[in-house]
Amino acid sequence: MLKRAKILIVDDDPLNRLVLEKTLASEHDTFLVENGEKALTFLKSTAVDLIILDIVMPGISGYEVLIQLKENPSTQALPVIFISANTSHDDEAKGFELGAMDYIAKPFSPTIVKARVRNQLLIKQKNDLLEMLASIDGLTEIPNRRYLDENLSREWRRSRRAGTPLSVLLMDIDHFKRYNDCYGHRAGDDCLKRIAHALVGECERASDFVARYGGEEFAAVLPDMGKNEALQFANKLRDAVNGLNIPHKASLNADHITISIGVATTECGQVYGEHTLLEEADLGLYQAKDAGRDIIVARVIRTQ
Ligand SMILES: Nc1nc2c(ncn2[C@@H]2O[C@H](COP(=O)(O)OP(=O)(O)OP(=O)(O)O)[C@@H](O)[C@H]2O)c(=O)[nH]1
Numbered sequence: 001m002l003k004r005a006k007i008l009i010v011d012d013d014p015l016n017r018l019v020l021e022k023t024l025a026s027e028h029d030t031f032l033v034e035n036g037e038k039a040l041t042f043l044k045s046t047a048v049d050l051i052i053l054d055i056v057m058p059g060i061s062g063y064e065v066l067i068q069l070k071e072n073p074s075t076q077a078l079p080v081i082f083i084s085a086n087t088s089h090d091d092e093a094k095g096f097e098l099g100a101m102d103y104i105a106k107p108f109s110p111t112i113v114k115a116r117v118r119n120q121l122l123i124k125q126k127n128d129l130l131e132m133l134a135s136i137d138g139l140t141e142i143p144n145r146r147y148l149d150e151n152l153s154r155e156w157r158r159s160r161r162a163g164t165p166l167s168v169l170l171m172d173i174d175h176f177k178r179y180n181d182c183y184g185h186r187a188g189d190d191c192l193k194r195i196a197h198a199l200v201g202e203c204e205r206a207s208d209f210v211a212r213y214g215g216e217e218f219a220a221v222l223p224d225m226g227k228n229e230a231l232q233f234a235n236k237l238r239d240a241v242n243g244l245n246i247p248h249k250a251s252l253n254a255d256h257i258t259i260s261i262g263v264a265t266t267e268c269g270q271v272y273g274e275h276t277l278l279e280e281a282d283l284g285l286y287q288a289k290d291a292g293r294d295i296i297v298a299r300v301i302r303t304q
Pocket of ligand 1: 139172173174175176177178180184185186187188189192214215216289293
């Protein structure tokens with residue numbers, strides 16, 4: 001089933017905008033702007049699912065708008081349908097070469113616009129689903145390493161641009177090999193699932209996320225969070241795992257499952273890459289293990 005989508009309509013002709021809105025507004029949320037500059041500005045603050053884009057407009061053309069969308073990582077995958085009175089094969093071919101998904105000739109039939117919009121939205125919905133499945137860990141059903149890498153890069157760039165802090169936590173279950181050896185691999189799998197959901201359940205802000213980093217390791221990415229807040233959050237995560245009270249009679253540091261955590265924070269992110277942040281968190285985790293486990297060690301990267 002097709003979900004209600006957000007569609008940006010860009011056309012300098014008020015009548016076209018009105019008819020397109022009337023055609024689509026019963027099934028979708030529509031946003032109307034009258035030129036390319038306003039479209040690009042609008043997209044900086046609002047995410048949409050599809051753009052219907054006129055080509056000949058005052059100011060920058062629809063072609064130029066599409067070129068700029070393709071240059072920006074956050075908009076390059078957005079489906080664009082050109083709608084234009086330029087109906088030569090060359091015009092149409094140019095639109096597709098630039099990356100448009102479809103090309104509708106003016107004057108247009110509302111029924112055909114509806115059908116073509118529907119087709120593009122169905123393709124996008126399926127692509128989004130595939131993208132989501134590729135980002136989910138099969139065992140725990142929380143975000144996987146691929147999701148973490150992509151989103152950490154994005155958050156790193158954002159933190160650099162805005163000069164805001166960014167924290168990363170690396171968490172590792174203590175003596176998990178002994179747990180598997182004692183209770184069996186299947187019980188180990190169940191334990192991983194319970195821990196994953198306990199960690200994810202502690203993320204209250206939409207921007208925070210926990211991913212399975214690999215094996216018995218998890219990571220959290222915490223945008224706009226400085227060292228002290230990140231330490232508090234790490235404590236919450238450790239308490240949540242302790243609170244599960246999963247018996248671990250083979251553990252050498254407790255009678256139940258515990259985790260150790262390395263915390264790394266970059267306080268103004270100009271110099272180091274996101275990989276340094278993960279390396280620092282890993283170093284903190286190593287120190288936490290070394291210090292006896294069920295422990296949190298925080299490290300701050302200060303940039304000059
Ligand atoms: N059941 C289960 N076990 C896993 C999975 N992935 C990794 N492991 C196990 O996690 C264990 C990790 O062991 P080690 O790296 O030696 O670490 P540890 O025993 O937790 O010891 P410390 O980290 O030093 O506290 C190994 O026995 C892996 O087989 C998984 O998906 N399921």
